[in-house]
Amino acid sequence: MAHVRSLFFDGPLAEVENKALRSAQLGRPSDVIWNITNRCNLLCDHCYMAADGHAKPDQLSDDETIDLVRRMGDAGVPVVFLSGGEPMMRPNFWEILAEVNAQGVRPTISTNCTMIDAEAAKRLASYGVRWIATSMYGPAEFHDAMVGVPGTHARVVTAIKALRAEGVGVVLKTALSNGTWPYIFDIIGMAKELDCGLVYICDLITSGRSEGEDDSRVSVGQWRELADFVVSDMLDPDVTLEYDIGAIPSVIPYIAEQFIARGVDVSKGLERLKIMSACPVGKGHMNINSEGGIMPCQFAQDWVVGNIRDMSFPEATQALYQIDLQESEGQCAPEACEYSRICRGCRAKAWQRTGDYMAEDVTCILHPGEQRTIPAAPSAHAAPGSPCAVPGGCG
Numbered sequence: 085m086a087h088v089r090s091l092f093f094d095g096p097l098a099e100v101e102n103k104a105l106r107s108a109q110l111g112r113p114s115d116v117i118w119n120i121t122n123r124c125n126l127l128c129d130h131c132y133m134a135a136d137g138h139a140k141p142d143q144l145s146d147d148e149t150i151d152l153v154r155r156m157g158d159a160g161v162p163v164v165f166l167s168g169g170e171p172m173m174r175p176n177f178w179e180i181l182a183e184v185n186a187q188g189v190r191p192t193i194s195t196n197c198t199m200i201d202a203e204a205a206k207r208l209a210s211y212g213v214r215w216i217a218t219s220m221y222g223p224a225e226f227h228d229a230m231v232g233v234p235g236t237h238a239r240v241v242t243a244i245k246a247l248r249a250e251g252v253g254v255v256l257k258t259a260l261s262n263g264t265w266p267y268i269f270d271i272i273g274m275a276k277e278l279d280c281g282l283v284y285i286c287d288l289i290t291s292g293r294s295e296g297e298d299d300s301r302v303s304v305g306q307w308r309e310l311a312d313f314v315v316s317d318m319l320d321p322d323v324t325l326e327y328d329i330g331a332i333p334s335v336i337p338y339i340a341e342q343f344i345a346r347g348v349d350v351s352k353g354l355e356r357l358k359i360m361s362a363c364p365v366g367k368g369h370m371n372i373n374s375e376g377g378i379m380p381c382q383f384a385q386d387w388v389v390g391n392i393r394d395m396s397f398p399e400a401t402q403a404l405y406q407i408d409l410q411e412s413e414g415q416c417a418p419e420a421c422e423y424s425r426i427c428r429g430c431r432a433k434a435w436q437r438t439g440d441y442m443a444e445d446v447t448c449i450l451h452p453g454e455q456r457t458i459p460a461a462p463s464a465h466a467a468p469g470s471p472c473a474v475p476g477g478c479g
């Protein structure tokens with residue numbers, strides 16, 4: 085994940101990014117993504133968590149969750165993402181949130197928004213929540229089919245309006261695949277229309293219910309088209325939307341190159357990336373699953389380095405920083421790629437593909453090579469109502 089505007093310029097996440105950066109420089113956790121439950125009230129057909137109506141049998145008890153939040157406070161964690169499953173389905177969700185707030189940790193809730201009405205929006209704001217992140221996959225019929233529950237799209241839109249009315253920032257998230265590609269520019273347009281501050285676009289992760297779906301990933305050409313659009317938006321003085329890109333770190337050096345080609349000074353962003361690379365694995369980024377497992381990345385749920393029940397917070401943090409001492413391999417190695425240390429390639433995809441988390445990232449959009457398994461690009465899509473969907477962007 086990388087916040088493009090806050091990284092290269094000054095964006096809404098600059099303060100949070102600065103805190104994370106400072107924590108990384110101090111060898112502390114920069115941020116924690118915590119799946120507080122695996123239980124969910126939706127059944128999205130792409131879910132990498134394979135979440136359903138059941139909690140994991142060995143999930144942390146209520147007492148353990150509160151204790152864990154206190155340990156995060158003691159360890160100086162600047163920001164925690166409460167995720168899942170559907171985090172709001174955990175019965176002690178509000179108790180966890182109150183403790184996060186009491187510990188001075190900044191909470192963001194990653195939720196499908198089905199449990200947020202006007203009252204819940206008010207309550208979230210009063211519990212110190214400045215951002216929630218919610219998922220959007222396309223128009224109502226498509227979205228509802230994808231999440232498996234009719235009426236969800238309408239509930240998400242209602243929830244976003246209620247949250248914005250309370251001053252809570254909204255991140256509109258989507259998983260980019262051949263299925264959602266036709267709607268991606270409309271989703272960006274929707275984020276702007278609904279006054280969401282940020283859009284998060286994540287490359288398809290092929291695990292959980294997406295296992296074996298490599299052919300559903302969009303092509304290098306499509307990712308470049310989207311990245312060019314982001315660059316144009318960043319240079320448009322009337323647009324303030326922040327973009328976050330997930331699970332495809334090569335988009336960040338690609339965007340840097342596009343800025344440089346247009347005479348934009350990106351030296352500040354490139355310096356920051358030396359500390360906090362585009363793939364955050366090994367940079368103080370910590371993920372904890374509902375059973376207390378410590379993972380370098382939320383997208384690789386089976387890559388676990390220990391359990392928070394058996395490790396102190398500093399031990400878990402140091403175990404994750406160890407990964408950064410290793411160099412990426414193959415095309416992502418320092419001798420092969422000038423962006424090796426600032427990009428690193430997606431370590432979760434390397435793990436899933438080979439079992440070696442330092443292996444090369446074959447989904448690179450900057451140096452797509454012959455070994456790439458990315459499917460050929462369908463014809464470029466022109467999204468109705470989008471400001472520009474032409475390859476090369478609006479600039």
Ligand SMILES: C[S@@+](CC[C@H](N)C(=O)[O-])C[C@H]1O[C@@H](n2cnc3c(N)ncnc32)[C@H](O)[C@@H]1O
Pocket residue numbers: 124130131132133167168169170171194195196217218219257258259260286287288289290291294
């Ligand atoms: C696992 S969900 C948990 C939070 C909440 N239930 C939600 O859906 O927003 C977190 C995010 O992961 C995304 N996601 C799920 N499966 C994915 C996949 N296979 N590839 C990329 N993103 C995925 C979802 O779209 C969602 O935005």
Ligand code: SF4
Pocket residue numbers: 124125126127128131132133134135136168169170196231
């Ligand atoms: S993506 Fe989120 S809402 Fe959908 S099934 Fe997974 S956890 Fe539930």
Ligand code: SF4
Pocket residue numbers: 333334337412415416417421422423424425427428429430445447448449450451
């Ligand atoms: S080759 Fe690897 S490290 Fe270099 S830009 Fe591509 S994904 Fe990033």
